[in-house]
Amino acid sequence: MKQRKQFKWIMSLVLICFFVTTNAQDTEKKSIGEAVYSEYQKNGIDKALKMYKTAKMKNSDKYVWTEWELNRIGYVIMNEDQDLDAAEKVFKLNMEEYPTAANPYDSYADYLLEKGQTDEAKEYFKKSIAIAEKSDKEDEQTRIMSASKGKLAKLEKKDKQLAFLQGDWKVESTGYTDGKEAMTMKSHDKISYNEDVNALLIRHFNAQNESDGIRMIAYDAMDDTFDIAYISPDGMQGIETSTMKMETKSPTEFTFMDKYVSRTGKDVVLKHDLQKISDNELKWVIYEKNDAGEWQKMYAMHMTK
Incomplete structure (x- = not known):
């Protein structure tokens, strides 16, 4: 069902781009996509694609020719007509017609997902990304690349890399000043993964079980x-944001580089070392750089379920 919704969303974007493109063309020109789809409905996909090639050779000036023409009817045939064999031929032809465009590869990957061929789909998403990264077209650099990277990340479960943090945790924390222990405290966190927004939600509570803030972490x-x-x-400072880069050192050891801009406009970088002792025990240490440029312990947490 989620995959189907994703296709519907993609189709909406495709149709928007299609109409924007065709409106800019000579209004007397016909849509080659519509012509191919009409022929498909009457005589099947093979004759429809033969008509496409004939029209391109003999009547190219009568039609609108863009990658979105075949792309659009490929999704219609796949989603509405439920004809996967015909859709495959359309998407493959689009890749042949526009080998240097990113979107045909992204669309063919969607077709492979519909077929349940996940590993093959990943490879075509990667091809789409590789083309988009080198493209000088803004649409490919932004919308197409974002879509391909997002779907690939979803397949590789990168949005769930921190799913092991889920649960109710008792937290014993130690704060440090100039590298020396300055304070200790107890609290607890409730961590869950929200499927609706593909994000980890962390609810912090103090020792008195009062809300101490909420964090949302999204890939x-x-x-x-x-x-x-x-x-x-308590702070009433709106939403504070940061960006964290994750490095997996081993199945149980992770390092995060946390970057944000302070209220005074200073760029701040923190290093987090996270060790998974077991499914029910974590050690989390946060470092900041001192004046000498050395990492100095700032905060340490021992977390247990």
């Missing part, structure tokens, strides 16, 4: 980072 496929938003119940 950003475009930059291969996690975007973090924090809302404090």
Whole structure:
């Protein structure tokens, strides 16, 4: 069902781009996509594609020719007509016709997902991304690349890399000043993964079980980072944001580079070392750089379920 909704969303975008493109053309020209689809409905996909090639050779000036023409009817045939064999031929022809365009590869990957061929779909999303990254077209650099990277990340479960943090945690924290222990405190966190927004939700509570803020952590496929938003119940400072880059050192050891801009406009970088002792125990240490440029312990947490 989610895949179907995704296709409907894609189709909406495709149709918008299609109409924008065709409106800019000579109004007397016909849509080659509509002509192909009409022929498909009457005589099947093979004759429809033969008509496409004949029209291109003999009557090219009568039709609108863009990658969106075949792309649009490919989705219609796949989603509305439920004819996967015909859709495959349309998407493949579009890749042949526009080998240097990113979107035909993204669309063929969607077709492969519909067929349940996940590994093959990943490869075509990667091809789409590789083309978009080198493209000088804004649409490919932004919308197409974002769509391909997002779907690839979803397949590789990158948005759920931190899913092991889910649960109710008791937290014993130690704060440090100039590298020396300055304070200790107890609190607890309730961490869950929200499927609706593909984000980790962390609810912080103090020792008195009062809300101590909420964090939302969402994976950003475009930059291969996690975007973090924090809302404090007391500070009334709006939403504080940061960006975190994750490095997996081992199945149980992770390092995060946390970047944000302070209220005074200073760029701040923190290093987080996270160690998974077991499914029910974590050690989390946060470092900041001192004046000598050395990482100095700032905060340490021992978390247990």
